[in-house]
Amino acid sequence: MNTATLSLPAPAKLNLFLHVTGQRDDGYHTLQTLFQFLDYGDTLHFSSRSDGKIALLSNLPGVDAEDNLIVRAARLLKEASGTPLGADIKLDKVLPMGGGIGGGSSDAATTLLGLNHLWQTGLSIDQLAELGIRLGADVPVFVRGHAAWAEGVGEQLTPVELEEPWFLVVAPDCPVSTAEIFSDERLTRNSSPITLAAFVAGGGRNDCLPVVTTRYTEIRNTLILLNKYCEAKMTGTGSCLFGAFPNEREADKVRARLPATLRSFVARGCNVSPLHRELQKQA
Numbered sequence: 705m706n707t708a709t710l711s712l713p714a715p716a717k718l719n720l721f722l723h724v725t726g727q728r729d730d731g732y733h734t735l736q737t738l739f740q741f742l743d744y745g746d747t748l749h750f751s752s753r754s755d756g757k758i759a760l761l762s763n764l765p766g767v768d769a770e771d772n773l774i775v776r777a778a779r780l781l782k783e784a785s786g787t788p789l790g791a792d793i794k795l796d797k798v799l800p801m802g803g804g805i806g807g808g809s810s811d812a813a814t815t816l817l818g819l820n821h822l823w824q825t826g827l828s829i830d831q832l833a834e835l836g837i838r839l840g841a842d843v844p845v846f847v848r849g850h851a852a853w854a855e856g857v858g859e860q861l862t863p864v865e866l867e868e869p870w871f872l873v874v875a876p877d878c879p880v881s882t883a884e885i886f887s888d889e890r891l892t893r894n895s896s897p898i899t900l901a902a903f904v905a906g907g908g909r910n911d912c913l914p915v916v917t918t919r920y921t922e923i924r925n926t927l928i929l930l931n932k933y934c935e936a937k938m939t940g941t942g943s944c945l946f947g948a949f950p951n952e953r954e955a956d957k958v959r960a961r962l963p964a965t966l967r968s969f970v971a972r973g974c975n976v977s978p979l980h981r982e983l984q985k986q987a
């Protein structure tokens with residue numbers, strides 16, 4: 705029944721800063737943020753099926769298969785393309801969930817691009833990004849695969865070239881729901897827009913940080929700890945915190961000083977997504 709197979713990365717992202725600039729009539733918040741990828745993430749394995757079924761062969765604790773963004777992305781592409789094919793999909797989950805590093809969105813984007821390749825459905829990147837936004841605000845940046853300045857609700861993307869430092873990412877054992885942070889009445893919703901130049905010159909902050917650290921003592925304490933060694937920042941709506949370093953050795957040195965019980969990893973920042981680098985090799 706299997707006709708072809710493909711294994712692809714689903715990398716993490718960081719929000720290098722995040723300003724909430726307003727709120728639309730539909731409740732969604734307008735943002736300014738800067739996305740960069742990490743060369744670290746989940747891996748998905750796809751096998752084509754001729755019987756049209758979409759089967760996720762890996763279980764993600766707490767997420768029903770039908771709610772899994774991988775299955776939802778596969779169904780969306782199948783419907784949009786009209787292909788009679790299906791797929792068996794395996795997920796090697798590495799990224800902490802609810803960590804603001806975009807694991808679910810990245811899995812969805814890898815599924816859209818991977819199955820588009822495997823099924824030979826021929827949708828363009830623009831068409832795949834349009835499908836992606838229906839699954840989540842962060843999916844389009846993973847579909848497009850380039851570090852980007854983002855506005856709107858995160859879907860108005862301008863590719864940018866940034867320095868590619870090494871990052872130490874720390875994941876407090878404390879998933880944060882994005883919806884919960886955006887519905888907190890204490891959230892700053894009227895930040896002034898800034899420019900890329902102002903960010904590069906040291907501007908920009910994460911407007912969600914005060915709400916997250918007020919709600920989660922564990923994240924506040926981890927931030928205080930990481931700030932002893934570097935300028936600690938939070939990605940997205942948390943819970944992951946990160947610091948930038950000029951090389952891997954410096955990042956590893958700080959990692960070695962953190963309590964062994966605290967989950968953390970060191971990864972390189974990338975302007976081109978590891979997914980797109982891998983797909984280019986397959987082309």
Ligand SMILES: C[C@@](CO)(OP(=O)(O)O)[C@H](O)COP(=O)(O)OP(=O)(O)OC[C@H]1O[C@@H](n2ccc(N)nc2=O)[C@H](O)[C@@H]1O
Nearest residue numbers: 731732733804806840841842857858882883886940941942
């Ligand atoms: C704010 C970011 C920054 O990267 O946070 P993280 O999720 O990565 O932490 C993302 O854009 C999040 O994107 P994503 O995680 O896909 O969010 P979605 O599933 O689309 O939205 C979850 C819920 O958060 C709220 N929401 C989300 C995004 C936004 N710009 N305004 C909102 O108000 C809405 O209530 C929505 O129902």
Ligand SMILES: Nc1ncnc2c1ncn2[C@@H]1O[C@H](COP(=O)(O)OP(=O)(O)O)[C@@H](O)[C@H]1O
Nearest residue numbers: 772773774801802803804805806807808809811
């Ligand atoms: N493949 C997936 N990987 C991770 N989370 C998923 C997936 N599919 C659905 N989800 C749901 O999306 C939520 C947010 O996931 P995730 O992308 O890891 O967080 P964040 O958006 O904070 O980075 C999870 O708590 C889970 O309920």
